[in-house]
Amino acid sequence: AAAAMAAKGGTDEMRDRVVLGEFGVRNVHTTDFPGNYPGYEDAWDQRRFEEEFRVDIIREEDGALEFDMVGIDAAIANAFRRILLAEVPTMAVEKVFVYNNTSIVQDEILAHRLGLIPIRADPRLFEYRNQGDEEGTEIDTLQFQLKIKCSRNPQAAKESSDPNELYFNHKVYSKHMTWVPLGNQTDLFPDADFRPVHDDILIALLRPGQEIDVLMHCVKGIGKDHAKFSPVATASYRLLPDITLLQPIEDEAAEMLQKCFSPGVIEVQNIKGKKVARVANARLDTFSREVFRHDGLKNLVRLARVRNHYIFSVESTGILPPDVLVSEAIKILMGKCQRFLNELDSVPME
Amino acid sequence: VQADGTDGNCVTFVLHDEDHTLGNSLRYMVMKNPDVEFCGYCITHPSESKINFRIQTRGALPAVEPFRKGLNDLMGVCQHVLNTFEVRLFLKSS
Numbered sequence A: 001a002a003a004a005m006a007a008k009g010g011t012d013e014m015r016d017r018v019v020l021g022e023f024g025v026r027n028v029h030t031t032d033f034p035g036n037y038p039g040y041e042d043a044w045d046q047r048r049f050e051e052e053f054r055v056d057i058i059r060e061e062d063g064a065l066e067f068d069m070v071g072i073d074a075a076i077a078n079a080f081r082r083i084l085l086a087e088v089p090t091m092a093v094e095k096v097f098v099y100n101n102t103s104i105v106q107d108e109i110l111a112h113r114l115g116l117i118p119i120r121a122d123p124r125l126f127e128y129r130n131q132g133d134e135e136g137t138e139i140d141t142l143q144f145q146l147k148i149k150c151s152r153n154p155q156a157a158k159e160s161s162d163p164n165e166l167y168f169n170h171k172v173y174s175k176h177m178t179w180v181p182l183g184n185q186t187d188l189f190p191d192a193d194f195r196p197v198h199d200d201i202l203i204a205l206l207r208p209g210q211e212i213d214v215l216m217h218c219v220k221g222i223g224k225d226h227a228k229f230s231p232v233a234t235a236s237y238r239l240l241p242d243i244t245l246l247q248p249i250e251d252e253a254a255e256m257l258q259k260c261f262s263p264g265v266i267e268v269q270n271i272k273g274k275k276v277a278r279v280a281n282a283r284l285d286t287f288s289r290e291v292f293r294h295d296g297l298k299n300l301v302r303l304a305r306v307r308n309h310y311i312f313s314v315e316s317t318g319i320l321p322p323d324v325l326v327s328e329a330i331k332i333l334m335g336k337c338q339r340f341l342n343e344l345d346s347v348p349m350e
Numbered sequence B: 001v002q003a004d005g006t007d008g009n010c011v012t013f014v015l016h017d018e019d020h021t022l023g024n025s026l027r028y029m030v031m032k033n034p035d036v037e038f039c040g041y042c043i044t045h046p047s048e049s050k051i052n053f054r055i056q057t058r059g060a061l062p063a064v065e066p067f068r069k070g071l072n073d074l075m076g077v078c079q080h081v082l083n084t085f086e087v088r089l090f091l092k093s094s
Helices: A002-016 A046-052 A074-086 A107-116 A251-260 A322-346 B020-031 B064-093
Strands: A017-020 A054-061 A064-070 A090-101 A142-149 A171-173 A177-179 A202-205 A211-221 A232-245 A266-271 A274-279 A301-316 B002-004 B010-016 B036-043 B050-057
Touching (some): A107 A202, A107 A211, A301 A322, B020 B036, B020 B064, B050 B064
Antiparallel strands (some): A232 A301, B002 B010, B036 B050
């Protein structure tokens, strides 16, 4: 009976932990498919999934959201991450009409920089531009103008060499971009304020006599097409670390163990005069595997990750708040499934 | 859609404009189906965005059924994730 329990413990570990060994990682792939493990019910059961699944929102501040998803598989968590990076649409500058550019920045470099500026415009209010449509209509285009000329300051001191004193408008910031409403956009968006997310993005530097006069068209696009359309600064996930001490560790070994991990992970307690190590908060660890460099410690600890517990970290560029981005990403995955379901139903299979 | 052999048990679906995002998650949902003997996907060439998604079923079940069930299950998962997430956000903000 003890052997059976140990064996069950072994398969449980194989099923729900990814173990980090000294030289490699074991049990990486999801193996809990029906038929692989006798005695386990692995077929898909929506009710069981709903019972075990949970979401915990850890922190939301400043455009960055950290939340946990427990009870889901890597394939689906990764699908959400990929969609957040590449398939949630945003508005960004696509076409730049250069009327006058006598600055030192070349036209195409200026256009590239303007495209990368995040624009505070809710992409759900706009449509995609039709293919081949060069002009753009009110429902799919936002127009911005950047018109700035640098001139010399006549009141500057004779010997000053500070450009801030000598010239007017020598630094072109994103706050100089102004929205030019197209058609009936003033009626469609009466209290909208379309502008770049950040006012202090430096676009170009000018000297007296140089000017930039461009008109920009913003369209809706996705990150798959060009990275400027990606709505997240980054979206990533990691698995929850799981550190187990296989034997009690005391005294100096305990102190050394505490130094091997990130601060706060291992806590050394004083029990009956002896110092004993205890895993306080495995979540904080970044798994530098320092413990494997010490021969005395490396067999006393098991480093693993919980296979179905994902710690997501989504940082938005400011266009949409990160919780809206996650909701949109989930809806986009649903939309993809729906598209294929509709095709299955409409086209007869032979 | 290309069907192998005379029965509808082994079918390779060609999905256009898709990549690992849908391919891997759909493969996981279809593999969870006990009637499926084999399920896999591959990207034919990285420059073309289409995937070959192959399902082989046990017994006489037509392969379209696990495909349809996999899509429906994936929709169910997404719906539940969305609901749970929004409930959590609401609770956190209030």
